[in-house]
Amino acid sequence: MKILYGVQATGNGHITRARVMEEALAARGISVDYIFSGRPAEKLFDMEAFGEFTVRKGLTFTVESGRIDYFKTFWQADLRTLWKDMRTLNVQDYDIVITDFEPITAWAARWAGKPCIGLGHQYAFRFPIPKAQDSWLARQVMRWFAPASISFGAHWHHFGAPILPPLIHVADAPESADPDRVLVYLPFEDLAQVLALIEPLENYLFDVFTDAKEPGQYGHIHIHPFGRDNFQQCLRQCESVICNAGFELASEALHLGKRILVKPVHGQMEQASNALALKQLGYGTAMDHLSMERIAEWLSTAPVVQVSYPDVAAAVVEWLLAGEWSKPDDLSAQLWRTVESV
Structure with a gap:
C-alpha cells in the first residue's frame, strides 16, 4: 500500500x-x-x-x-x-x-x-x-x-x-508529577502579557514554550523554545497545563492525568467548542480572557482528571x-x- x-x-x-x-x-x-x-x-x-x-x-x-x-x-x-x-x-x-x-x-x-x-x-x-x-x-x-x-x-x-x-502517543502516565509545576503553551497570545500574568504567582514553577530562539530562566519562569522532546519531558513532569483550546495538547494532558486550563482563540469556532466540551465533560476549565486571578483560583481548586485512551x-x-x-x-x-x- x-x-x-x-x-x-x-x-x-x-x-x-x-x-x-x-x-x-x-x-x-x-x-x-x-x-x-x-x-x-x-x-x-x-x-x-x-x-x-x-x-x-x-x-x-x-x-x-x-x-x-x-x-x-x-x-x-x-x-x-x-x-x-x-x-x-x-x-x-x-x-x-x-x-x-x-x-x-x-x-x-x-x-x-x-x-x-x-x-x-x-x-x-x-x-x-x-x-x-x-x-x-x-x-x-x-x-x-x-x-x-x-x-x-x-x-x-x-x-x-x-x-x-x-x-495520541499512549505512553503510561508518570507515577508522580510536581504539583507546583505548570506548563504554559499559548502561541496565539501576546507573550509579554502572559509573562506579566504569571509573574506574581511565585509559588509555582512555569515552563513557558514560545518561539524564542534561546532558553532563559527568570526566577520561577522558564522560557523554552519549541522542541518536541523537551516539551514532552516538561509535560510529563508538570501537574497543570495552561494552553489555547486546541485539541491535541489537551488530549495528551488528559491521557497523562493533568489539570487543564484553556483560553480559546477568539473568533475560532473549533476552539470555543473545545472549551465548551471540556467544561461539559468535567475534564477541564476554560477562561474567555487571560486573567491572573482566574489562573490562581484554578491552580488552587481545580481537580486533576485522567482519561486512559x-x-x-x-x-x-x-x-x-x-x-x-x-x-x-x-x-x-x-x-x-x-x-x-x-
Missing part, C-alpha cells in the same frame, strides 16, 4: 497527530509521502521522522493577540497558488490519500476520484458534539475546507456518534490494511469500549 498524507501545519496539533500516525504506519511497513501546508518550511521543527516531505503554502488563518484577524487572513491568502496546487497535485500513484484537514491533498483526491480518508478532530464537527460560536460560515469551513470521502473525527468523548478517541493510530492502520473502508462505525465502537476515566 502506498499513501499520500496531507497535514495542515498551521498549529503543532496536526503535526503531533501525524507523528503518531507515522509511527504506526512505519511499523507496518507502509510507504507514505507527506505534504505539509499552512506554514513555511523554515518554521517547521523536529521533522526528521517524515523523511523527504513536501511543503506547500496552503491556506491558514492569521491570529494576533489571541484573536483571528479575518481581514489579514484574506489579504495574505494566495488563492491562485492554492488553486494551482490543488489542480496539479498528482495523486494517481497512490492507493489512498489521508488528509488531516489539509485542503490541497483533499481536493486533489476529490477531483481525481481517489479514495480520501479525513483523519482529525475537525471531522467530528459533522456530528452533534458540543458546539459554541456556531454559524453558517463555520459549518461551511468545516465541511468544505478539506472534504473527504470517508472521515474519522476524533474527540475526548463519543457523544453517541461514530467518532474516534484522540490519536487506547492506541487509536495502530487500530486505524490495521483498519486500513483490512480494506473494510465501508465500516468505520465498527472501529469507533471497538475503541470506545476500552476507554477508562479516573
Whole structure:
C-alpha cells in the first residue's frame, strides 16, 4: 500500500497527530509521502521522522493577540497558488490519500476520484458534539475546507456518534508529577502579557514554550523554545497545563492525568467548542480572557482528571490494511469500549 498524507501545519496539533500516525504506519511497513501546508518550511521543527516531505503554502488563518484577524487572513491568502496546487497535485500513484484537514491533498483526491480518508478532530464537527460560536460560515469551513470521502473525527468523548478517541502517543502516565509545576503553551497570545500574568504567582514553577530562539530562566519562569522532546519531558513532569483550546495538547494532558486550563482563540469556532466540551465533560476549565486571578483560583481548586485512551493510530492502520473502508462505525465502537476515566 502506498499513501499520500496531507497535514495542515498551521498549529503543532496536526503535526503531533501525524507523528503518531507515522509511527504506526512505519511499523507496518507502509510507504507514505507527506505534504505539509499552512506554514513555511523554515518554521517547521523536529521533522526528521517524515523523511523527504513536501511543503506547500496552503491556506491558514492569521491570529494576533489571541484573536483571528479575518481581514489579514484574506489579504495574505494566495488563492491562485492554492488553486494551482490543488489542480496539479498528482495523486494517481497512490492507493489512498489521508488528509488531516489539509485542503490541497483533499481536493486533489476529490477531483481525481481517489479514495480520501479525513483523519482529525475537525471531522467530528459533522456530528452533534458540543458546539459554541456556531454559524453558517463555520459549518461551511468545516465541511468544505478539506472534504473527504470517508472521515474519522476524533474527540475526548463519543457523544453517541461514530467518532474516534484522540490519536495520541499512549505512553503510561508518570507515577508522580510536581504539583507546583505548570506548563504554559499559548502561541496565539501576546507573550509579554502572559509573562506579566504569571509573574506574581511565585509559588509555582512555569515552563513557558514560545518561539524564542534561546532558553532563559527568570526566577520561577522558564522560557523554552519549541522542541518536541523537551516539551514532552516538561509535560510529563508538570501537574497543570495552561494552553489555547486546541485539541491535541489537551488530549495528551488528559491521557497523562493533568489539570487543564484553556483560553480559546477568539473568533475560532473549533476552539470555543473545545472549551465548551471540556467544561461539559468535567475534564477541564476554560477562561474567555487571560486573567491572573482566574489562573490562581484554578491552580488552587481545580481537580486533576485522567482519561486512559487506547492506541487509536495502530487500530486505524490495521483498519486500513483490512480494506473494510465501508465500516468505520465498527472501529469507533471497538475503541470506545476500552476507554477508562479516573
